[in-house]
């Protein structure tokens with residue numbers, strides 16, 4: 001059975017610039033009779049690209065692999081407050097449909113719902129921004145406040161900004177939180193650990209950057225640093241590959257290596273002999289990587305895909321809109337540098353009792 005609706009060919013997105021014309025998107029017609037294998041490989045299934053939805057598609061793959069999120073959303077029951085434009089309800093329906101049906105468009109209503117809010121069709125999106133929009137809408141539109149808090153707790157990285165007066169050592173503390181750890185990366189070679197270390201590094205505020213000290217009653221040379229207060233079950237790392245230079249956005253193609261496991265405890269433990277944040281993470285906060293959101297292309301035009309490792313599966317899968325296939329860890333490592341680079345990393349906290357668990 002043929003459908004008249006135009007869909008877009010997998011693998012492609014809207015590319016701008018002559019060098020990408022051979023990859024230019026062209027409308028095709030798709031049929032529901034397409035083999036299910038085209039959409040599904042094991043627990044991961046493909047999603048058609050609608051209106052440049054590759055960014056949302058890649059994020060949906062990561063949400064689908066975040067079983068903890070669906071466990072929370074499943075507690076949401078439709079009510080008068082949850083209509084067709086309710087993001088948490090549509091997200092729940094989509095994630096359930098991605099598991100249980102062969103429907104090639106389980107995300108159709110979710111996309112319509114997103115587009116009815118703040119996200120525009122046919123626009124290149126920033127995955128980290130859309131990630132935050134989806135999670136914020138999921139919380140704000142959740143009729144049950146306990147469930148909204150559960151979603152927040154699942155991703156929330158709680159930190160504390162500490163500004164210490166270098167003259168009198170008085171410390172001003174400001175709490176903050178985020179759904180992702182926004183890491184600056186540098187030209188040349190980076191490791192994920194070095195980027196995290198830089199993020200938490202103490203900085204000296206001198207001259208024009210001096211801070212007002214409440215105790216001294218005047219601006220003083222100070223130090224500024226971020227401290228971890230608590231780490232969530234799902235740790236999202238945002239590699240900030242886009243930089244604004246002279247009003248133009250450019251992409252950093254530099255190398256950032258990362259491993260399948262990450263010990264966040266070392267960042268909590270370092271330099272915590274003074275100004276310790278109570279309840280800060282333990283030295284054995286181990287995480288395991290289960291999703292990588294990839295940006296392909298340039299700063300102003302690109303395409304998003306995702307590497308996913310489902311909870312009950314040792315295999316990595318590559319999801320490029322409607323196409324899904326198994327890959328090796330070496331394939332995931334190819335996103336360390338170049339035009340096809342890891343942009344967001346999702347890690348899951350491992351149980352202390354079972355360090356080898358997935």
Ligand SMILES: [Zn+2]
Nearest residue numbers: 165168213216
């Ligand atoms: Zn002071």
